[in-house]
Amino acid sequence: MKQIYLDYNASTPIAPEVVEAMTPFLTEHYGNPSTTHYAAVEAKKAVEKAREQVALLIGASKEEIIFTSGGSESNNHVIKMIFEQNQYKGKHIITTTIEHPAVHAPLRYLEQKGAEVTYIPVDQYGQVSISAIEKAIRPDTILITVMHANNEVGTIQPIEQIGKLAQTHDILFHTDAAQSLGKVNVDVTKLGIDFLSIAGHKLYAPKGVGALYIRMGRQLNSYIHGAGHENGQRAGTENVLLIVGLGKACEIAKGFLGQIDKIKGMKEDFLSMLKEAFPNEIRVNGHTIMCLPNTLNVSFHGRIGQEILDVIPEIAASTGSACHSGEVTLSPVLQAMGVTPEEGKGTIRFSLGRYTTHRELTEAVDLLQERLS
Secondary structure, X not given: OOOEEOEOOOOOOOOHHHHHHHOHHHHOOOOOOOOOOHHHHXXXXXXXXXXXXXXXXXXXXXHHEEEEOOHHHHHHHHHHHHHHHHOOOOOEEEEEOOOOHHHHHHHHHHHOOOOEEEEEOEOOOOOEOHHHHHHHOOOOEEEEXXXXXXXXXXXXXXXXXXXXXXXXXXXXXXXXXXXXXXXXXXOHHHHOOOEEEEEHHHOOOOOOOEEEEEOOOOOOOOOOOOOOHHHHOOOOOOOHHHHHHHHHHHHHHHHHHHHHHHHHHHXXXXXXXXXXXXXXXXXXXXXXXXXXXXXXXXXXXXXXXXXXXXXXXXXXOEEOEEEEOOEEEEOHHHHHOOOXXXXXXXXXXXXXXXXXXXXXXXXXXXXXXXXHO
C-alpha cells in the first residue's frame, strides 16, 4: 500500500543526518558529560556543540539554552516557575484561547493555586489582537504567553508586536515555538522574547528532547531539583544521544530555511488541486497570509473528517473534530475561531514536510477524489 505522510505538524521523521550524528553516542561515547576523565570528553563536547547549534537557529547565545525533555516540559518550566517566583509582584497571566494543552494545562493548574488568567480570544483566522492583549494588561500582570504559530491551522501570531508591548510594560514574555522553528525565521532578539520553548520531534530530531531559551539576565528557578546540571537550571544527567540529535537537527533547519518557499508552493498547488477536485466543497481554516508555509487546514463541506481518513488509510493526516456516538465535537482551536460544527466537522489538517513530493500530493488528491466520489 502506498503511504503518504502529511502529518509533519504532529511529528517529523528523524533526518538521516541526525541519525548519523547520534550513532557514535550509541556505540562509542558513553561517558557522563558531568565527569572529567577521558570517557567524558567527547560527551561534554557534544552537548556544548549542540547547545551552540540550537542557539544559532534562534539568534541566541549558547549560555541562554538549557536542554529539556521536550516542549511540554519547557512550557511547564517557564509558566510554573514564573508564577512561583513573581507572586510578590502579582498573580495575573495573559494567554490566548488557542494555546497548546502544554500551556493551558499548567495555567489551569496555577489557577487552583491562586493565579488569575486572562484568555484572549482570537478572530476567525485564529489570530490574536494586539489591542486586546494591551487592554488585558494589569498592574499585577507578570507573564504573557502566546504561541508563535498554531499547530492546527498554522496561523502565525504577531509575536514581535506582543514582545514590544511586553517590554513597554515590563512584563515577561514567553512563546511556544514548537511549530514555527525550521519553518519560518525566528530571532529571539528581534521578536523581544524572554523565554522560548523548542520540541525536537517537530524538527526532524528524536522524540523526548527539547530546549528552553532563557534570555540573559532573566532568572528562572530549576524545575527539576537535584544536582547542578544545565548551569543549575535543570537537574538530571544530560541525555547526550538525544541532545546531539536536536543540535544537528537545528543546524540542518537553519540551512533549510532558504527552501521554505518550495514547500509553500507545493501547499498552494495542493490547495488548488483540492479545490478543482471538490468545487464549492473546500473551506480553508486559518490565516491565508500569516500562516506556516507547510500547514493546510481545510473543511470538506457536508462530510466528517475522521470518516474521510478512515476510507483512505494510505494518507496520514489529522482531523479537527472527534465523532462519538454520532455527535461531532470540534477542537478547542476551531471553536475559538468561531467555526460552526457544520463547517468544522469535515476538517482535516494536512501538514507538509521536508520529504513531501509533488507527486505524493497529486496521488493524495486522486485518492480523495476516488474514495469520496
